Amino acid sequence: MTAFRRLEKGGRIDRGKPVTFTFDGKPLSGFAGDTLASALLANGKTLTSRSFKYHRPRGIVSAGVEEPNGLFTIGKNEPNIPATTVDLTDGLAVQSQNAWPSPDFDLMAVNSLLSPLFQSGFYYKTFMGPFKKSWMFYEPFIRRAAGLGKGSYEKDSDRYDTAHEFCDVLVVGSGPAGLAAALTAGRSGARVVLVEQDSEFGGQLLSERTADLEAWRKVQLAELASLSNVKIRARTTAQGLYDDNFVVLLQRHEESDAAKGKPRQTLISLRAKSIIFATGALERPLVFSNNDRPGVMLASAVRTYLNRFAVAPLKRAVIVTNNDTAYLTAFDLAEAGIAVTMADHRKVIPSDLLSKAAMLGMAMFPGTGVADVEGAKQVSRVQLAGAHSASIECDVLAMSGGWSPAVHLTSHGGIKPIYDEKLAAFVPGGFAAAHFGAGAVMGRFGTQAAIKDGNDMGARAVADFGKTTKPVAPPEGKDRAYHILPVWLPAVAGKGKAFVDVQSDVTVKDIRTAHQEGYVSVEHLKRYTTLGMGTDQGKTSNINAIAIMAGLREVPIMQAGTTTFRPPYTGLAVGAIAGRTIGHHFRPYRLSPLHDANKASGATFIEAGLWMRAWYYAWAGNSPETAYIREMELVRKGVGLADVSTLGKIDVQGPDAAEFLNRVYVNGFAKLPVGKARYGVMLNDDGVVLDDGTTTRISDTQFYLTTTTAQAGEVMSWLEYLLQVHWTDLKVHVTSLTDEWAGMAVSGPKSREALQLAFPAADVSTGNLPYMGCLEVNFDGVPIRLLRLSFSGELAYEVHCPADHAHALWEHFLNVAAPLGIKPYGLEALASLRIEKGHVAGLELDHRNTLDDLGLGKMAGKEKAYIGKELRLRENLQAPERWSLVGIELMEEGKKLRGGSILFSASDEIKGHGRGYITSVTWSTELNKFIALGLYQGGLKHEGEDIICAFPLKNEQMKARIVSPHFIDREGARLNA
């Protein structure tokens, strides 16, 4: 059943370049210059798919991005691509979708017989009740029987790029308006970008057959190409318009090859000073019985296939219209030797059209529409009714319901389109500054009008930058006025379904149902019926639906309004959005200056925020569960070396440095002696803990401040804010040393010996370097800061040095202290040692806890002012029953404590959110049991009480006891050793 044929000559295809492609595995051929759609039609493939809900046979409707039906899976894994937007290329592999085993013989077509089930609101009514799990039960069946193409779980093998560009004037669309606008703007010397979604420039001109227009097009393109300040991009769609004239363009490359680094698509973020919208207009279908049969197409599309692709209906065409433009199709078809029957809803037709129709021997039926369409898999006969009745055999039924300006992009910024009664269409509702509309998008449909508009808007756009230009000369010709008789509903009721949205299978009856049930707002209509929710986003269906609903409500169409147009304008690959930020480029990662040293020491790494941190080392085992325990024992009994370079490090200098720190820390820093370190806690203004760390006084006017790894950036920014915005009178400067300095912890009872071996000339005795003391030493001419601090609770030091020298210092420690058995220990052991000691860290400092919650309330200065002091004293933050820090010991052998467990008292029913939760958990090598830190209602008032730790994810309950969070060395004997 072939309804179309390829003409011997004509069109823009290159008959010298045959192209072979496969359709459902079978080889077919076309020509360079074809789209997949034109090639399928030329091969007689009029039935291309089955519909979404009813599995009705469907064919290609349009010749552009608005295509609702002709969706295919391209290659292995890209579903739902409109055939009308795919350039035909050699080796293109195309699969039909939503039909099994093939569109011609579809077993699922039985859905058609079940159609009463699939009326609007069907999903809501049937599956959202009567019992809660209905939808979950039915969903897999529905998905299998109806739907679009299938996505893939395979990795996208193509490469994608992103780019950033700037220009003075962006012109969207290259029809006569866009070409004129781009050239007029370009002649001024302004930087112009012209984008065209099609593979060729020209828009509507590509579907014309007059030599004059083609000559005009070529002249303009040649001049555009000659201007170095103008960039022209075909296959590039303006997908979205955002604040600040930020436009997202999607460029589809003609060739792509991932192996050679050639991307398939590039997502361009373009910032334009001004934008000229020359986006054209989309033709609307008419609504009538069985208007979805393959072979029922938009009139302009039939003309495009004829003139651009040399694909013509076999012998006979029926055209139904309510406006003048379909006559262009009719005349071109008649001149190509096709027998044309014209049905025009209008009783009065302009006389020039009538006389030309008569001259070409067309049958004319004024005041007549379509009653029904026959033909199971391809239109075979059309029943006309109205002023005339007739039954006409045909190969194609071309329809035109009028034109809808492509206002989508113009309204992304939030300006809603308005309804123009005379055009029976929505037009842009206005423009923001430096935005202009030209041509058909403004409802000015003629070529001459478009060129004039393009000239005017091009000149206006560049006038904003004080530039002058000269307009483009139009070709000879005169526009005819646009006459339309709005027709929204079938002229006569037919027996079959009258589709409004063919992609989502929504009919007139569905809209009536929605209206009857009160879903009368267009936004509700859309969601209740799924109208316009397909991949085409209702480009051909929305306006008809709005008009039908307005009619049912008996309100003007403007009052019914449009749904919101949102980006993207057409579908785009997720890969294009991701660009190269995939795999290990998904986000940046940071390496410690000791990264290579860690690697050489056998570290396994773990991501911690953006950092790659040494997790555990090979000497201790090959799994974190066992390795960290050996590493903990090393630190408790000997000496270990750990990389702590990720700590935030800030140099604070200036005559007011002490005063400044005294304000930001809750505890006093004003009187900290030179050469001493102090543990400090900072609050936010709201009195909640921001961060903790140690700060060392290097001199009267210089401090070395450390922050937690996680809050390093936040604290730096906060200190800068205070100094630059609020405390401008303080003479203090802060500089981040986080990347410039490295740090390593030397911990364990033998750490002083290790230090002495490393720096034999230094006096590291307790007398000279007591707990919380600081000593500057020299290592190969490099200044090193020794800070006697302990995170683990053991005798320990932090050794800070310029980052470039850290690797050498790390190796130096491992070499000279080898006789002491020094080994590196990782993040897991670091974090576990501090739990035993009861030191809080990121898991406890979660921006919800107060000083008192963490047991640090006594640190706060009573007399002095500090940030957060006032709001810290809010009643609720002082409530005695707040969840606060406790230690937890597991009381059951053979079980594990788990982080995140919910805490209950022994007598509670195990239900709900409990009285707290576990923040950090570890095996204690000292106590030989699982221990944890947690937050518990009332905190240490409950010390000694039995609790239940519930872990519902694994359905576990553990008996435990509240204890002091300081599991080891409560007196600090080890620290001070």
Next chain:
Amino acid sequence: MRIPCPHCGERDVSEFRYGGDATKTRPKHGEGDLKAWHDYYFLFDNPKGPHTEYWQHVLGCRHWFKLSRNTATNEIGEAS
């Protein structure tokens, strides 16, 4: 958005961090009672239209400055 950093010039918003309402007066350090701090920290107008905010050129010169921005349109005005 593009933001005119007073020190570096116009840059993409991705180089900046937002720092909150700049129309409020912070109580002086060590002054202000609970209510003053409460009002300063928690109570904000939510204007639609022109607004003055703090921004920091955090991935640039680290300068903190006041910027006027229209909250409805994201139109950027003066930076100081």
